[in-house]
Amino acid sequence: xxxxxxxxxxxxxxxxxxxxxxxxxxxxxxxxxxxxxxxxxxxxxxxxxxxxxxxxxxxxxxxxxxxxxxxxxxxxxxxxxxxxxxxxxxxxxxxxxxxxxxxxxxxxxxxxxxxxxxxxxxxxxxxxxxxxxxxxxxxxxxxxxxxxxxxxxxxxxxxxxxxxxxxxxxxxxxxxxxxxxxxxxxxxxxxxxxxxxxxxxxxxxxxxxxxxxxxxxxxxxxxxxxxxxxxxxxxxxxxxxxxxxxxxxxxxxxxxxxxxxxxxxxxxxxxxxxxxxxxxxxxxxxxxxxxxxxxxxxxxxxxxxxxxxxxxxxxxxxxxxxxxxxxxxxxxxxxxxxxxxxxxxxxxxxxxxxxxxxxxxxxxxxxxxxxxxxxxxxxxxxxxxxxxxxxxxxxxxxxx
Amino acid sequence: xxxxxxxxxxxxxxxxxxxxxxxxxxxxxxxxxxxxxxxxxxxxxxxxxxxxxxxxxxxxxxxxxxxxxxxxxxxxxxxxxxxxxxxxxxxxxxxxxxxxxxxxxxxxxxxxxxxxxxxxxxxxxxxxxxxxxxxxxxxxxxxxxxxxxxxxxxxxxxxxxxxxxxxxxxxxxxxxxxxxxxxxxxxxxxxxxxxxxxxxxxxxxxxxxxxxxxxxxxxxxxxxxxxxxxxxxxxxxxxxxxxxxxxxxxxxxxxxxxxxxxxxxxxxxxxxxxxxxxxxxxxxxxxxxxxxxxxxxxxxxxxxxxxxxxxxxxxxxxxxxxxxxxxxxxxxxxxxxxxxxxxxxxxxxxxxxxxxxxxxxxxxxxxxxxxxxxxxxxxxxxxxxxxxxxxxxxxxxxxxxx
Numbered sequence: 001x002x003x004x005x006x007x008x009x010x011x012x013x014x015x016x017x018x019x020x021x022x023x024x025x026x027x028x029x030x031x032x033x034x035x036x037x038x039x040x041x042x043x044x045x046x047x048x049x050x051x052x053x054x055x056x057x058x059x060x061x062x063x064x065x066x067x068x069x070x071x072x073x074x075x076x077x078x079x080x081x082x083x084x085x086x087x088x089x090x091x092x093x094x095x096x097x098x099x100x101x102x103x104x105x106x107x108x109x110x111x112x113x114x115x116x117x118x119x120x121x122x123x124x125x126x127x128x129x130x131x132x133x134x135x136x137x138x139x140x141x142x143x144x145x146x147x148x149x150x151x152x153x154x155x156x157x158x159x160x161x162x163x164x165x166x167x168x169x170x171x172x173x174x175x176x177x178x179x180x181x182x183x184x185x186x187x188x189x190x191x192x193x194x195x196x197x198x199x200x201x202x203x204x205x206x207x208x209x210x211x212x213x214x215x216x217x218x219x220x221x222x223x224x225x226x227x228x229x230x231x232x233x234x235x236x237x238x239x240x241x242x243x244x245x246x247x248x249x250x251x252x253x254x255x256x257x258x259x260x261x262x263x264x265x266x267x268x269x270x271x272x273x274x275x276x277x278x279x280x281x282x283x284x285x286x287x288x289x290x291x292x293x294x295x296x297x298x299x300x301x302x303x304x305x306x307x308x309x310x311x312x313x314x315x316x317x318x319x320x321x322x323x324x325x326x327x328x329x330x331x332x333x334x335x336x337x338x339x340x341x342x343x344x345x346x347x348x349x350x351x352x353x354x355x356x357x358x359x360x361x362x363x364x365x366x367x368x369x370x371x372x373x374x375x376x377x378x379x380x381x382x383x384x385x386x387x388x389x390x391x392x393x394x395x396x397x398x399x400x
Numbered sequence: 401x402x403x404x405x406x407x408x409x410x411x412x413x414x415x416x417x418x419x420x421x422x423x424x425x426x427x428x429x430x431x432x433x434x435x436x437x438x439x440x441x442x443x444x445x446x447x448x449x450x451x452x453x454x455x456x457x458x459x460x461x462x463x464x465x466x467x468x469x470x471x472x473x474x475x476x477x478x479x480x481x482x483x484x485x486x487x488x489x490x491x492x493x494x495x496x497x498x499x500x501x502x503x504x505x506x507x508x509x510x511x512x513x514x515x516x517x518x519x520x521x522x523x524x525x526x527x528x529x530x531x532x533x534x535x536x537x538x539x540x541x542x543x544x545x546x547x548x549x550x551x552x553x554x555x556x557x558x559x560x561x562x563x564x565x566x567x568x569x570x571x572x573x574x575x576x577x578x579x580x581x582x583x584x585x586x587x588x589x590x591x592x593x594x595x596x597x598x599x600x601x602x603x604x605x606x607x608x609x610x611x612x613x614x615x616x617x618x619x620x621x622x623x624x625x626x627x628x629x630x631x632x633x634x635x636x637x638x639x640x641x642x643x644x645x646x647x648x649x650x651x652x653x654x655x656x657x658x659x660x661x662x663x664x665x666x667x668x669x670x671x672x673x674x675x676x677x678x679x680x681x682x683x684x685x686x687x688x689x690x691x692x693x694x695x696x697x698x699x700x701x702x703x704x705x706x707x708x709x710x711x712x713x714x715x716x717x718x719x720x721x722x723x724x725x726x727x728x729x730x731x732x733x734x735x736x737x738x739x740x741x742x743x744x745x746x747x748x749x750x751x752x753x754x755x756x757x758x759x760x761x762x763x764x765x766x767x768x769x770x771x772x773x774x775x776x777x778x779x780x781x782x783x784x785x786x787x788x789x790x791x792x793x794x795x796x797x798x799x800x801x802x
Contacts, residue, residue, distance in 0.1 A: 276799065291795035292788070298798055299739040303705045306403075306712030313403040323708060326701045381694070388693035391700050392673050395688035 017085050024062055025093035033058065040097030041267055043369030045222040049177045052099045056130025064090075066104050066128045069112065073120065074128040080312050084262050091266030099177065103127035103134045107182055107201075109255040114240050114248055123180075123201070137169040137183035137202070137226060138249065144171075145382050147184070148194035148246065152228060154185040156242070161235035163187075163200055165208070165228040171376070175211045175224040178204055183233070184249045187242045197245030200233035208232065218368035256377075261308045261327070265301065268331075271338060271366055272297050274359055279345045281359075293341050300334040325391045329383040332373035339367035401715055403708075405477075412474055415454060416481035423449060424485040426769055432488040433616035433772075440572045441610070441619030447489045451521020457495045458519030460652075461503065465515040472652065472714040472721065476659040480710075483663030486617045486772055490524050493569030496656040497649060498525035498577050505592045505637040505645030514575075514594070514636075525594075526569035527649070528578040528623045534654045534741060534785030535647055536793040537734050547590055549625055551580035556632050558582065560593070560606075560625035570608045570621040574598055578623075579646060582638065590642040593634050603628065615779035617772065648721070654784040655717060655737050658710050658744035661780055665706065665748045668755035668773050669699045675759055692758060699754055702747040706740070713740040731797050738794050741785035745777075752777040 029037060033055055039047040059065050068083045069075025078086070098104065108127045111119055126132025143149040152167025165185055175181065181202050188196030204211070208231030213221035240248040276294060279285040307330065310323040342363040343350040350367075354360055374380045388394040405413065423446050432443050451457040460475050461467025468474075475496065482491055499518045502511050502525070517523045530548060549562035560580055570576055576595045581588040600606055605628040611620050637645065673696055676687035686692050713736040720733045755770040756763035763770045781787065 280799075285799055288792070291799065292791040294798065295739075295742070295791040295794040298735070298794065299709070299743055302712065302736055302739050303709045303743070307705065307708035309401050309712070310403040310708050313401075322700070322704045326704045329701055330705055384694040384697040385690070387697035387700055392669075392693075392696055394673065394677070394693050394696065395685060397690065398688075 014081070014085055017082055018089050021064070021086055021089035022093055024064070025090065025095060028058055028062060029093060029095060036096035037094035038096070038270070040099075042097070042373075043218060043220070043365050045097060045174060046220045047096075049099065049174075052096055053130065053133065053177075055096060056098070056100045056133075058130075060128065060130040065100065065130060066108065069108065069124075069128070073112065073124045084312065087263035088266055091263040099133055099174070100127060100130055102136060102174075102178075103132070106136065106252050106255055107134050110182075110239065110248065110252040113251065116236070118236055119201070119239065126179075132180065133174070133178045135172050135175045135178040135181050135204075137172060137181045139171045140168055141170055145379055147249075148197075149192075150184055150186055150197065152183065152185040153189065154183075154187045154198045154200055154233070154242075156187070156235075163198070163233040163235070163238065165200060165202060165231045165233055167228050169226040169228070170223075171214075172211075172224045172226050173222055175204065175226050176213060180204060181226065182239075182252075183228070184245055187245070194246035196243055197249070198242045199239045199245040199248040201237040201239065202228075202231055202233045206231055217371065218365055261304070261311075261331070264331070265304050265308065268304070268335065268338070269301060271342075271362075272301065274362055274366075275338065275342050275345055278342070278359055278363060282345070282347065282349075284345050284347065290341075290345060293344075297334070297338055297341060300330075300337075304331055304334070322391055325387050328378055329380060329387065333380070335370045335373045339370035343367045401712075403711060409474060409477060412459075412470075413477045413481065416478055419449060419454065420481050420485040420487055424487040429486050429488060429617065429772070441488065441616075442490055442572060443488045446487060447524075448521070450487075450489060450491065455519075455521075456491065457499075457521040459495070461499065461515050461519045462508070464508075465512050466519040467515070471718040472655065473711065473718060475652070475656060476710060476714045479656045479659035480663035480666070483660030483776075484667040486664070486667075486776060488617055490526070490569040490573065492618075492653065492656055492660065493526045493567075494518065494524045494573065497529075497568075497653040498527045498573075498575070500649035500652045501527050501529075501577055501592065501646060502594075502636070503645075504648040505642045507641065507645075510636075523574040524569060524572065525575040525577055526567060526573035528564040528567045528570065528576060529646070529650075530564060531566050531568070531783050533650060534738065534790055534793070535650055536738075536797055537647070537731060539647075539793075546588060547579045547581040549578055549580040550588075551582045551591060551593070551630070551635075553582070554629070558593075558630045558632070558635065560628040560630055563622065563624040565622055566611070566620045567608075567623045568618060568620060570623055571610050571619055576600075576606075576608070576623070578625075579642065582635075589639050590646070591638040592636050592642050592645070593630050594636050595630065595634060600628075605629070613779070615775040617776055618779065650784055651717065651734065651737050652721075654741045655710070655713055657780055657783050657785070658706075658737075658740045659714075661744040661748035661777065662703065662706050662710050664773050664776055664780075665699070665703050665744075665751040668748075668751035668770065669696065669703060671769060672696060672699070672755045672758045675762075679760070695754055695758060699751045702750055706743055706747045709736075709740045709743055713737045731801070735794055735797060738785065738790050738797075742787045742790040742794070745781040745785075745787045748773075748777040749781060 036048060036051060036055055040052050066074060067076045067078045067086055071077055104127055111123055138147060140150055142151060154163045154165050156163050165183060181204055183200045183202050185198055185200060186196055187198035208229045210227040212225045214223040215221050279290060284290045307323050307327055314321050346363060349360055385397060389396050456478055458467030459470050463469040502514050548564055549560055551558040551560050574597060576597050578593050580591050580593055582591045605626050607624040609622045611622055613620050676692050677685050679686045716733045716736045752773040756774060759770055762768045
């Protein structure tokens, strides 16, 4: 089934790149790194954090981090389709979830676009080299879907120019494994909504920062709460101007789409294969309805693949990208349904834990973790609002 | 794979939108379908315009027969617009199905004299084959797919027996093509026959009987042969070439149906958004109610996902069609087409139903167009790929082959 996901047309340069990545991965994802194969993805981010950090450095030494970045910052300026190939072959080889993905995919490009030279010099090498790790301080208990309602305050010290951050962030993935956090906070106490916000880079290892894990329904705790009590953000570590925070925060989210989605799809292919293997093992593969659902699941994989290629085709064009608007809603609901199919295939075994049965465990985790897919990065309900408003021009929601 | 439409593709799409918006608007469609019992069920003036003026009948045919030499993506662009406008022309039956059957069963240069006339839009052809066939690779004309028409040898001629329950375009086509099973010493071999209906008119042993249908936008006929005499000249191809050629033709046509359904679904969404923005209740346009917004958004999710699937499958099919005719079709290309086919059935039916619901009472009237799409969606869900059959064929290909 993996082969069916290869692109129908491949030129020699693309084939060479695929071979280059897969050979490097075979050679390097071995020995002490062997336990990392297929680990550390969504729902499994508690796995081997220290070893995965070491892996980031291994990738860096092979020049496989930040391949799309400018050469002056250690990148390889690879075109989009090449980046896609690297993502795909990495995933195909079982490359572990990237501890550096927030740095490489989100804050790094944001600094490249909006950062000062000093910020670029200070932070980009650590991201490129896999030595410094980042997490995202956006959501708060009172600011989830309504992110503009952030209440965490940033107050500037008039003498030093440094900022003091006080407040409470939530759902912060991997905060306990990170060195820095970028924080969206309110610098103008009289403001409300998305005005008067500031985008601050904050070191986590300081007295005013406390991190508390949150236990998730799948038993893990990759999420955290982060409490700030007069934590310090240096004057030179504000991105953009005070008051411009919302603009920077939204721009960062804009870097999220596209390339990484194709790597995600490799994981989805693998998950469907686990479901099929389970169905073969227990005979449900002969059940007519299960067979139809498997065909539908496969169809969804093809939709995601072509949709992502459509998104990438449109990069650089200013027209409304309808395929981009629907993408998150589509994949998250597809994945949730896959989780349900997995449990239906397991049948009576679905409710029984058996640590020795690795496939069952993976499928149970898939089911549990996929409950969050339609909630994070924009809930289903928010996605549908956005699709209706931006895609169809329907009237915006009234605000209280 | 670049999904950006080339300049030429954009021009085809824009021309399609312009011509059909003018000549196949709601009023034009209703004029045709409301004259259904008396009329032919299609719009001859529009057919002339698309065939002769725009050259669409030859869109996919090779340049050496007077076609444009374009591919599946261009066909999909045209079919999407035809579906959006419910254009009452036999493009699917003649330019997609029959032309592809001739082209791929006969090959070049044998097919050329026939294709030249089709490319010019000078004649219409229809193919009598069961409409709910969407074969998996190599399943065409195999054990479980014996043609419903049999051809018994009678000297150098053949006597045709049997019927095909629903055929598109047969009542007004110049050429009636059919697939018949010829009994030979070693079993049953498929053969492609072409009957010139202008010559066979009046022969009672071939009955083409128009059927009353819910979907009035596409005429359907029952075709019955009762010892109809066909000469060996009318048998254009036989054996494996027919099985392989028919398979290709059905895949092309199945994808064409999916593209047409995509267009219909888009129209349902467009109509619904327009209506809900205008309709005011409780002091505001009903488009401002979140439930309404969300249902329209769900239509858009289905439509854009389907668009990605249909165009992706079109690129894949183009890759296949560029390879030698005898080459084994990679299963994954067939799977893409099958996936597009099954998905289109569901998306179009969903959007048509939502359009009715969100138009409120007006959705239930004859006068408003959602009902036309409801019926077209329901009918087309059975054409060249029903959902249960297609999903099961996909499962067999994905799961049961080593």
